Amino acid sequence: MANLDEFFKSAFTVDNVIFGFDEGDLKVLLIKRGEDPYFGYWALPGYFVYPQEDLDSAAIRVLRELTGLNNVYLEQVSTFGAVHRHSFGRVITVAYCSLIKIDNYSIQPSSIALQAQWHPVSKVENLAFDHIAILQACFARLKWLIRYRPVGFELLPPKFTLTELQHLYEAILETKLEKRNFRKKILSMDLLIDLVETQEGVAHRPARLYKFDRKRYQKFLAGGFSFELKETRKKERFTKVVTNGIGKE
Amino acid sequence: MANLDEFFKSAFTVDNVIFGFDEGDLKVLLIKRGEDPYFGYWALPGYFVYPQEDLDSAAIRVLRELTGLNNVYLEQVSTFGAVHRHSFGRVITVAYCSLIKIDNYSIQPSSIALQAQWHPVSKVENLAFDHIAILQACFARLKWLIRYRPVGFELLPPKFTLTELQHLYEAILETKLEKRNFRKKILSMDLLIDLVETQEGVAHRPARLYKFDRKRYQKFLAGGFSFELKETRKKERFTKVVTNGIGKE
DNA sequence: GAGGCTAGTGTATTTTTTACACTAATAAAT
DNA sequence: ATTTATTAGTGTAAAAAATACACTAGCCTC
Numbered sequence: 401m402a403n404l405d406e407f408f409k410s411a412f413t414v415d416n417v418i419f420g421f422d423e424g425d426l427k428v429l430l431i432k433r434g435e436d437p438y439f440g441y442w443a444l445p446g447y448f449v450y451p452q453e454d455l456d457s458a459a460i461r462v463l464r465e466l467t468g469l470n471n472v473y474l475e476q477v478s479t480f481g482a483v484h485r486h487s488f489g490r491v492i493t494v495a496y497c498s499l500i501k502i503d504n505y506s507i508q509p510s511s512i513a514l515q516a517q518w519h520p521v522s523k524v525e526n527l528a529f530d531h532i533a534i535l536q537a538c539f540a541r542l543k544w545l546i547r548y549r550p551v552g553f554e555l556l557p558p559k560f561t562l563t564e565l566q567h568l569y570e571a572i573l574e575t576k577l578e579k580r581n582f583r584k585k586i587l588s589m590d591l592l593i594d595l596v597e598t599q600e601g602v603a604h605r606p607a608r609l610y611k612f613d614r615k616r617y618q619k620f621l622a623g624g625f626s627f628e629l630k631e632t633r634k635k636e637r638f639t640k641v642v643t644n645g646i647g648k649e
Numbered sequence: 650m651a652n653l654d655e656f657f658k659s660a661f662t663v664d665n666v667i668f669g670f671d672e673g674d675l676k677v678l679l680i681k682r683g684e685d686p687y688f689g690y691w692a693l694p695g696y697f698v699y700p701q702e703d704l705d706s707a708a709i710r711v712l713r714e715l716t717g718l719n720n721v722y723l724e725q726v727s728t729f730g731a732v733h734r735h736s737f738g739r740v741i742t743v744a745y746c747s748l749i750k751i752d753n754y755s756i757q758p759s760s761i762a763l764q765a766q767w768h769p770v771s772k773v774e775n776l777a778f779d780h781i782a783i784l785q786a787c788f789a790r791l792k793w794l795i796r797y798r799p800v801g802f803e804l805l806p807p808k809f810t811l812t813e814l815q816h817l818y819e820a821i822l823e824t825k826l827e828k829r830n831f832r833k834k835i836l837s838m839d840l841l842i843d844l845v846e847t848q849e850g851v852a853h854r855p856a857r858l859y860k861f862d863r864k865r866y867q868k869f870l871a872g873g874f875s876f877e878l879k880e881t882r883k884k885e886r887f888t889k890v891v892t893n894g895i896g897k898e
Numbered sequence: 899g900a901g902g903c904t905a906g907t908g909t910a911t912t913t914t915t916t917a918c919a920c921t922a923a924t925a926a927a928t
Numbered sequence: 929a930t931t932t933a934t935t936a937g938t939g940t941a942a943a944a945a946a947t948a949c950a951c952t953a954g955c956c957t958c
Binding site: 827829830833834837847852853855 | 945946947948949953954955956957
């Protein structure tokens with residue numbers, strides 16, 4: 401096919417929705433663009449995928465260049481490819497969602513942007529390109545994620561209290577939860593290790609500190625999620641060997 | 650940036666995992682490739698995305714060309730972009746999952762393939778490119794989907810029995826379900842309309858026929874899925890207006 | 899009319915969810 | 929030293945949902 405060349409004129413990027421949790425608020429890390437198009441606009445950190453680079457690698461690279469972090473939660477969410485979303489030509493972008501502990505690193509915007517800053521998710525507006533839609537998609541994914549998989553610890557410091565964890569859930573789900581039931585549910589998952597330590601310097605009863613049990617979490621992931629519809633446990637019965645005269649061997 | 654041109658030398662495709670349900674088996678529609686690379690291999694139906702075409706449109710086009718169907722369930726699942734996945738150059742592919750009623754159309758493989766055929770999902774192997782991985786990703790998505798959203802009707806004929814529906818669930822989830830409980834659960838969702846008709850021509854008690862209630866389904870989707878962790882319903886109490894002397898306006 | 903087969907239902911038991919109120923521990927205020 | 933404010937943490941009743949299992953119903957074939 402001669403005209404196949406026509407297809408090899410497009411580019412693709414990765415864009416990274418980096419979530420963090422701070423002061424009871426869910427935040428997203430945005431950069432101020434230092435180049436056209438959308439010079440000076442806030443945008444999701446992202447960049448073109450190099451010819452010899454896998455998609456995941458590109459997302460990891462973008463994250464590392466911006467935050468210096470490796471080995472954080474990172475997951476592909478979806479791909480955006482409207483024809484005119486980029487003025488330089490046909491550019492589709494693969495959106496990634498990542499979760500980091502907000503005070504665990506220092507931002508180095510130098511390489512790809514004028515500046516980088518955390519923004520409360522609920523107040524973000526007017527981003528470059530179609531980045532608002534991408535952010536929304538990733539936020540929706542996070543909402544799903546937090547419910548079906550205990551990824552909360554990716555966003556919290558290594559030691560945290562149950563109340564902090566609850567506030568995280570409330571921030572993500574945009575709702576209030578009942579303390580007693582939240583604790584029962586979380587503890588029943590058996591994924592928290594009681595550190596037998598308590599908070600210090602608070603003007604009230606200090607809370608116990610917990611950490612996540614990574615090993616059990618691995619098992620949790622491997623063991624398949626519990627389903628809403630359980631399969632029957634009915635045991636196979638022995639079929640009657642002596643039928644009424646007619647054997648069916 | 651002068652070297653930006655380097656990025657505009659890649660292409661992207663869509664690949665479509667089309668599921669159907671027939672004879673108690675979950676099936677996937679594959680084509681036999683009529684061109685290189687992987688000439689003669691079974692593969693997922695897919696094609697390059699045209700320069701002036703959105704991703705979703707391309708997926709819809711591929712599906713239509715192959716099956717003649719429009720307006721079927723279709724959802725983007727994920728994007729595969731390993732560097733050497735395509736021998737013609739850098740080609741990433743966006744995977745779509747679609748659900749169709751298997752006896753509802755006739756396959757027209759002519760345009761894009763030597764032939765097209767339904768294959769039981771459990772027996773598929775040796776596909777072109779990385780299509781096995783794509784199939785697995787879409788199958789995993791379907792397993793998730795069927796559990797949290799009653800998409801079953803997309804795969805069934807307009808009229809169906811509860812047993813057929815149960816078999817569909819069992820095929821997708823690869824498990825056995827308990828009849829009584831399955832029915833209770835499905836009926837409690839209030840998404841089925843009892844047609845007060847029964848099967849004909851079966852050598853046993855004929856089963857009742859049902860159809861899905863599209864309107865209620867829309868509401869179901871709009872109303873947000875029920876969450877595992879409900880928010881508290883506790884009412885805000887009136888705060889005491891008269892404090893112990895010291896006002897705090 | 900009996901036998902075979904699948905459709906469809908009743909219900910006791912267990913488990914989970916929900917709701918709400920109570921007690922506990924600490925620092926700051928008096 | 930005692931009280932107050934504030935958040936941590938627990939006990940449990942009641943309601944709802946899930947689970948398990950056995951039973952009855954209706955049609956065709958022989």
